[in-house]
Amino acid sequence: xxxxxxxxxxxxxxxxxxxxxxxxxxxxxxxxxxxxxxxxxxxxxxxxxxxxxxxxxxxxxxxxxxxxxxxxxxxxxxxxxxxxxxxxxxxxxxxxxxxxxxxxxxxxxxxxxxxxx
Numbered sequence: 001x002x003x004x005x006x007x008x009x010x011x012x013x014x015x016x017x018x019x020x021x022x023x024x025x026x027x028x029x030x031x032x033x034x035x036x037x038x039x040x041x042x043x044x045x046x047x048x049x050x051x052x053x054x055x056x057x058x059x060x061x062x063x064x065x066x067x068x069x070x071x072x073x074x075x076x077x078x079x080x081x082x083x084x085x086x087x088x089x090x091x092x093x094x095x096x097x098x099x100x101x102x103x104x105x106x107x108x109x110x111x112x113x114x115x116x117x
Contacts, residue, residue, distance in 0.1 A: 008056055012054050012055075012056040013040055013054050015103050015107065016041065016101040016103060017030070019109065020050075020052065020101070024045060025043040025044065025045045025050060026043060026045075027042075028042045028043055029041075029042045029088075032080070032088075034083050036079040036080040037080040039051050039052070039077060040052055042084065044090075047094055047095060048095040048097055049085070049089065049090070049096045049097075050096075050097055050111075051081045051096065051099070052098075052100070053069060053073075053077060053099070053101075054100075054101050054102075054103065055100060057104035069100065069114070077098060097111065097112045098113055098114055099112065099113055
């Protein structure tokens with residue numbers, strides 16, 4: 001029986017979470033949703049809040065995970081992250097960054113994958 005897209009995405013997020021935790025990051029929340037969008041994983045690495053976009057790549061022939069993130073998606077992630085920080089974020093001042101974890105034949109982690117300049 002074939003796995004649903006939702007189940008495959010959840011499995012990819014599980015893999016990404018395990019991968020990042022093994023590198024010293026701590027989960028703050030998973031699948032944060034608001035009217036602006038969704039962030040797959042929100043993690044903390046030392047004094048940095050890390051917003052993680054997980055991309056499942058089932059075919060190596062099209063794009064990498066990072067290449068599949070459009071400017072529209074980046075804009076939605078930024079607005080969602082801002083909403084999170086204003087209402088739910090830590091009280092202390094933290095640096096922030098956006099990482100991409102691409103799950104395919106291997107795990108490709110791109111820390112600080114894009115900036116908002």
